Amino acid sequence: MKANVLFGLGDLRLADIEKPAPGPGEVLLHIGACGVCGSDIPRVFTKGTYRFPTVPGHEFAGRIVGLGPDTDPALLNRKAAVFPLLPCRNCPYCEIGEFALCDHYDYMGSRRDGAFAEYIVSPVWNLVLAPDSLGFEELAMTEPAAVAVHALRQAGLDVGDRVFISGAGPIGLMLAYWAKAWGASRVMLADVDATKLAFANELGFTDTFNPLDGSAAEWAKSLTGGLGADVAIEGAGIAASWENCLRAVRKLGRVVLMGNPAGGMALSQDGYWEMLRKQLTVRGTWNSSYGSSPRNEWRLVVDSMASGKLNLKPLISHRCTLDDTFEALRMMRERTQFFNKVMILPSGGEV
Structure with missing residues (x-):
């Protein structure tokens, strides 16, 4: 072959x-x-x-x-x-x-x-x-879509949550699709690549922001009544992206680390303070859930695509x-x- x-x-x-x-x-x-x-x-x-x-x-x-x-x-x-x-x-x-x-x-x-x-x-x-x-x-x-849904489950996504996603690549966009399907009231996408944001806009995700243009945290707060996102997911594997998530999320918010880093991930003192003073929940996510459990995320993805809920x-x-x-x-x-x-x-x- x-x-x-x-x-x-x-x-x-x-x-x-x-x-x-x-x-x-x-x-x-x-x-x-x-x-x-x-x-x-x-x-x-x-x-x-x-x-x-x-x-x-x-x-x-x-x-x-x-x-x-x-x-x-x-x-x-x-x-x-x-x-x-x-x-x-x-x-x-x-x-x-x-x-x-x-x-x-x-x-x-x-x-x-x-x-x-x-x-x-x-x-x-x-x-x-x-x-x-x-x-x-x-x-x-199915594989990347299962990775995305696993990350949202790690975040404990609830109906009405406002979701900030740092990284608008394929899995970032899959996260956006899932968050919308699960009842998020707002889906915000941030990326330093303007072409990725333009592509996201074409797909119907209009709350997009380039952190090179200013503070992603202030932008997220402006869309959420000054509070910040309920959930932030880091999908770029870059230290600056991680810090943007810590700053963009509200007090008592949840942050999920999903992006695979290409190098070291240093955290500034201010970023560390964000976790402490906001009492954030920070979780990692890895791969997806598979097996005979009713939480088989691969089966969920295939069934959602087959029913037309996920395109x-x-x-x-x-x-x-x-x-x-x-x-x-x-x-x-x-x-x-x-x-x-x-x-x-x-x-x-x-x-």
Whole structure:
């Protein structure tokens, strides 16, 4: 099969590799779409994966075209998104169903081969089955949409809350969609990239602000009767963004840290004082909840998309094939164009 294989830092090449075969309790998926995550850029160009060679890609969906031994034949030809984390099932966190916190997990696209390819094998447990009415591009955004909804749950979002989101990239916009769907009375987006804010405006989010133009905290207060936001979510992974959240939220407010930092995250004395004097609740968030629990956020995302409550297709700004994947990633790294969600279609989107 064709796959984009990372042989070393910056060395991503289209290659012919052996098509995987499903084992017991596994299926073979023909990949319909794979999104490029922001974490894929440093993974390909600067950090690397956990071994070389590796096929990157963890935001994907496809059609089940092969079954391993003792696998339910009813799964054949079904569409599915795939939870890319493979938990050990033995550590204390797996025992309580917190699989994203597993001590000894494996992960498609970084620790084992992922979905910048035509086919991939997945355990049945990792499948999130979907109706045929949903396209592969939508299903491929299940992973980041589940990350976004998990962050909002960490914030304890309530109906009528005013939400400040720092970072208007793909997950920031997904946060905005979820907050609106869950009854937030105001959704405020801040970003230093004017093109991202313009894109958010086109999607209907008009409460946007560039912190380079002034105080994000004063702007948030001006929209909330002088109080500030009830909830602030940091989605950029930058120290200044973190401090903006601490200042933009009201007293007794909640701040959730979601952005993956590319470097150190220093906090000023004034920022620390914001936490103390406002008695803020500050929480981290990581990945998403998955499993048999009724709080399976992947199932929530797929059901919300299938019902029409969540429409993420407008977030896609670029589509590419396996042949031009490296050029698309280089464009993202060098920011030669505006982009939001970049989608790889290994078979032209038809499976």
